[in-house]
Amino acid sequence: MSAVEFKNVSKSYQDNLILKNISFKINDGEFVSFLGPSGCGKTTSLRLVAGLEKNTSGEIHIGDELISQPEKNLFVPTKDRRLGMVFQSYAIWPHMNIFENVAFPLRMAKKPEDEIRKSVEEVLKLVELGGLSARMPDTLSGGQQQRVALARGLVARPRVLLLDEPLSNLDAKLREKMRKDIREIQQHFKMTCIYVTHDQVEAFSMSDRIMIMEKGNILQFGTPQDIRANPANEFVRNFIS
Amino acid sequence: MKKIALYFLLFILFAVCVYPFLFLGESFSFENGHFDWAIYKRAFSSAMTLRSFNNTIIVCGSTVILSTLLSLPLAWLFTRTDIPGKGIWRTIFCLPYAIPPFIGAIAWIYLANPSNGILLPIFPWLNIYSMTGLIFVMTVFFYTYILINLLTAMEKIDPSLEEAARISGAGSLQVFFRITLPLVTPSLISGMLLAFLSAIASFGIPALIGNAAGITLMTTQIVLFQKMASYTGLKLSGILSLSLLALALVVFILDYLISRRFRFSLVTGKVARPSLTELGDKKKWAILFLTLLAIVLFILPVGAILYAALSRVQGEHALANMGLQNFHNIFLKTDETWRAVKNSFILALGAGVLCTFFGYFLSQSGKSVSKPVNKIKEAFIAIPYAVPGTVLSLALILTTLSLKLPLYNTLGIILLAYFAKFLNFSYRIVNDGISQVDQSLIDAAHVAGAGSFQVFWRIWIPILRPFLMASFFLVFMPAFSELTMTVLLTGPGNESIGTLIFQMQEYGDASGGGAAVLAFFVLLVIIGMNLILKLATKGKYGL
Numbered sequence: 001m002s003a004v005e006f007k008n009v010s011k012s013y014q015d016n017l018i019l020k021n022i023s024f025k026i027n028d029g030e031f032v033s034f035l036g037p038s039g040c041g042k043t044t045s046l047r048l049v050a051g052l053e054k055n056t057s058g059e060i061h062i063g064d065e066l067i068s069q070p071e072k073n074l075f076v077p078t079k080d081r082r083l084g085m086v087f088q089s090y091a092i093w094p095h096m097n098i099f100e101n102v103a104f105p106l107r108m109a110k111k112p113e114d115e116i117r118k119s120v121e122e123v124l125k126l127v128e129l130g131g132l133s134a135r136m137p138d139t140l141s142g143g144q145q146q147r148v149a150l151a152r153g154l155v156a157r158p159r160v161l162l163l164d165e166p167l168s169n170l171d172a173k174l175r176e177k178m179r180k181d182i183r184e185i186q187q188h189f190k191m192t193c194i195y196v197t198h199d200q201v202e203a204f205s206m207s208d209r210i211m212i213m214e215k216g217n218i219l220q221f222g223t224p225q226d227i228r229a230n231p232a233n234e235f236v237r238n239f240i241s
Numbered sequence: 242m243k244k245i246a247l248y249f250l251l252f253i254l255f256a257v258c259v260y261p262f263l264f265l266g267e268s269f270s271f272e273n274g275h276f277d278w279a280i281y282k283r284a285f286s287s288a289m290t291l292r293s294f295n296n297t298i299i300v301c302g303s304t305v306i307l308s309t310l311l312s313l314p315l316a317w318l319f320t321r322t323d324i325p326g327k328g329i330w331r332t333i334f335c336l337p338y339a340i341p342p343f344i345g346a347i348a349w350i351y352l353a354n355p356s357n358g359i360l361l362p363i364f365p366w367l368n369i370y371s372m373t374g375l376i377f378v379m380t381v382f383f384y385t386y387i388l389i390n391l392l393t394a395m396e397k398i399d400p401s402l403e404e405a406a407r408i409s410g411a412g413s414l415q416v417f418f419r420i421t422l423p424l425v426t427p428s429l430i431s432g433m434l435l436a437f438l439s440a441i442a443s444f445g446i447p448a449l450i451g452n453a454a455g456i457t458l459m460t461t462q463i464v465l466f467q468k469m470a471s472y473t474g475l476k477l478s479g480i481l482s483l484s485l486l487a488l489a490l491v492v493f494i495l496d497y498l499i500s501r502r503f504r505f506s507l508v509t510g511k512v513a514r515p516s517l518t519e520l521g522d523k524k525k526w527a528i529l530f531l532t533l534l535a536i537v538l539f540i541l542p543v544g545a546i547l548y549a550a551l552s553r554v555q556g557e558h559a560l561a562n563m564g565l566q567n568f569h570n571i572f573l574k575t576d577e578t579w580r581a582v583k584n585s586f587i588l589a590l591g592a593g594v595l596c597t598f599f600g601y602f603l604s605q606s607g608k609s610v611s612k613p614v615n616k617i618k619e620a621f622i623a624i625p626y627a628v629p630g631t632v633l634s635l636a637l638i639l640t641t642l643s644l645k646l647p648l649y650n651t652l653g654i655i656l657l658a659y660f661a662k663f664l665n666f667s668y669r670i671v672n673d674g675i676s677q678v679d680q681s682l683i684d685a686a687h688v689a690g691a692g693s694f695q696v697f698w699r700i701w702i703p704i705l706r707p708f709l710m711a712s713f714f715l716v717f718m719p720a721f722s723e724l725t726m727t728v729l730l731t732g733p734g735n736e737s738i739g740t741l742i743f744q745m746q747e748y749g750d751a752s753g754g755g756a757a758v759l760a761f762f763v764l765l766v767i768i769g770m771n772l773i774l775k776l777a778t779k780g781k782y783g784l
Contacts, residue, residue, distance in 0.1 A: 052404055052516055078407040085408040091401035095423040104419075108410035152409070162408075 002063030002159040009058035033203035036213035051078035084153030099133035105156040261636035269479035293462035301440035308384035316391035338385035343445025348542035370454040390432030442629030444725035549757035567754040581741040589721040592659035600667030626665035630725035650732035674708030711782035
């Protein structure tokens with residue numbers, strides 16, 4: 001598990017400044033939510049950690065490793081960052097069964113077959129999908145597919161688990177259970193998690209700390225109690241009430 | 242009233258699109274009311290028939306395999322990398338789709354014929370009149386069917402499927418082979434079958450290059466049998482047509498089954514760009530690869546046609562030999578040229594208008610009929626599209642002759658053939674347009690007091706304009722330079738540009754450069770129309 005740090009990070013598309021010189025540090029083992037309205041830069045920040053986008057300037061660190069600094073022409077590609085990610089659309093590969101979907105990160109790491117088998121069965125049990133490993137994705141419900149995505153994100157013990165609005169396609173009841181389950185799993189592994197959401201209930205019920213963003217700036221970064229007690233400005237007050 | 246109109250439409254469809262093939266089958270298989278085993282036995286024990294069947298499978302099979310190997314890296318470069326100028330590369334590499342294959346054949350004959358090919362001084366071992374030459378020219382045309390299918394499919398994949406693989410530690414090639422390729426496999430197979438279908442039905446390249454190399458395919462064998470003009474010859478050509486039809490049908494059914502078997506939902510809700518692989522140092526190699534390929538696939542053939550058109554004497558490579566003499570001869574001194582241009586223009590215009598008109602009403606009628614009737618209608622429309630042009634022409638000739646319709650040897654029968662063959666394009670495009678129009682737009686017009694005709698004229702036509710235009714152009718272009726069907730249907734005075742070029746190249750004045758002049762003219766028309774179409778539909782249609 002690892003800390004994540006941004007130092008003066010900016011990101012622009014053509015003339016459009018998406019992230020405006022932001023800096024923050026997420027501690028090892030911490031669960032942090034990026035919260036804000038759409039277009040605030042929260043998903044972009046997450047994708048910068050993943051390496052799915054390149055920052056325009058500034059430094060990004062994971063643990064002790066500098067993974068991106070355009071000024072030095074330094075960029076560690078996504079595949080070498082050892083991360084896990086859960087996508088909003090689940091992104092379960094329809095041509096592989098559940099086992100192969102979850103085993104994929106281990107296969108890429110060239111782990112021996114018996115270890116793969118053991119790890120996959122273990123993690124599937126953890127997300128309550130034990131016994132479904134031979135099924136094809138299109139035979140699973142949305143909630144089950146989301147658990148497959150979670151299992152795939154966890155299986156290789158990533159340095160950081162990234163979650164991009166993972167619950168927004170689920171119905172309200174399922175969402176509540178998944179919230180609890182994700183939090184429990186995170187505490188079980190003491191894993192660093194970054195959770196992107198526009199839903200303040202989600203953010204406040206799951207996170208150790210919350211980073212509230214608007215128009216490419218960080219408005220406030222603190223514990224849920226902190227933010228409730230002392231909202232940094234009018235926008236935060238309105239957004240969380 | 243609506244019902245009657247619809248059944249009338251269905252009747253026309255049946256008469257033009259289905260009946261001729263039933264008639265073809267019946268008239269060749271039965272003799273005095275009995276199934277004629279003898280002629281089948283004779284046809285299938287004939288060495289010529291069997292050889293043409295074998296050749297078709299070998300040539301078209303190799304064409305499809307090579308086309309796939311060519312299309313995969315191109316599709317990857319155009320959709321998954323940061324190579325600059327993607328739009329232009331795509332247009333160049335998709336353009337052969339719109340160019341009539343026989344023009345490519347002529348270009349390659351100028352370039353690499355063994356007696357005075359333009360490339361011979363540099364590559365003396367070249368010989369286009371060979372199995373390799375035939376497969377090569379087929380490949381550089383029919384790969385576009387696969388490439389276009391692949392490009393569409395690769396743009397539809399939800400980017401997060403590939404991103405998830407990258408997060409899991411997969412590099413660019415692993416992402417392509419383990420995720421992207423399996424996901425587009427259904428589209429790839431469908432493109433391969435389509436390319437195979439078009440290749441077995443093609444006539445221009447096999448006739449111009451295959452015949453000279455002594456390699457007969459099924460289509461060219463059918464025409465050879467038919468040209469024998471004897472009763473047996475006609476029968477044999479009919480039976481070979483039925484075999485070709487059967488082969489096409491098998492491929493068509495295979496495609497249908499496969500597309501039903503694998504149907505992953507790839508379409509993403511939000512519009513997202515796939516993340517692009519940065520080629521880095523390899524970028525210049527990729528550009529070099531594309532440039533060389535573009536020279537071979539596009540610049541050399543077009544250049545050869547222009548060069549031959551300008552050469553006063555073919556095969557003499559000197560600046561003094563260049564001039565506009567051939568253009569002068571063809572356009573000002575040959576009566577047939579203008580007759581052919583006029584005929585092609587009338588036919589293409591007629592087919593474009595007719596197909597678009599019927600395409601519109603056939604799509605609209607889909608709303609007021611039951612599902613099974615609609616399915617039957619769509620099958621009727623698709624049949625002539627799937628049937629090889631050679632077979633379609635033969636069936637139309639037989640039918641009109643036996644019904645004593647005064648169509649044989651007129652432009653009318655050619656127009657009928659174009660209509661049947663290209664209606665499928667129009668129907669699909671217009672149907673696509675109509676299905677995108679929300680019913681509330683129409684209801685709102687009715688509420689505002691518009692009658693049926695006003696709704697048609699003031700709402701449907703303006704909204705559908707890009708689709709109707711696309712439909713017209715996409716029929717006009719292939720009809721304008723059609724050869725495969727026309728070559729069988731044409732008669733004295735009824736030559737089209739396609740058949741005139743073919744005759745000049747095949748029989749007459751190969752030395753005069755006339756074929757090259759006309760081929761160049763056709764190229765200009767087609768590339769120009771493509772450009773107009775692309776601009777007029779804001780890039781949705783056109784290459």
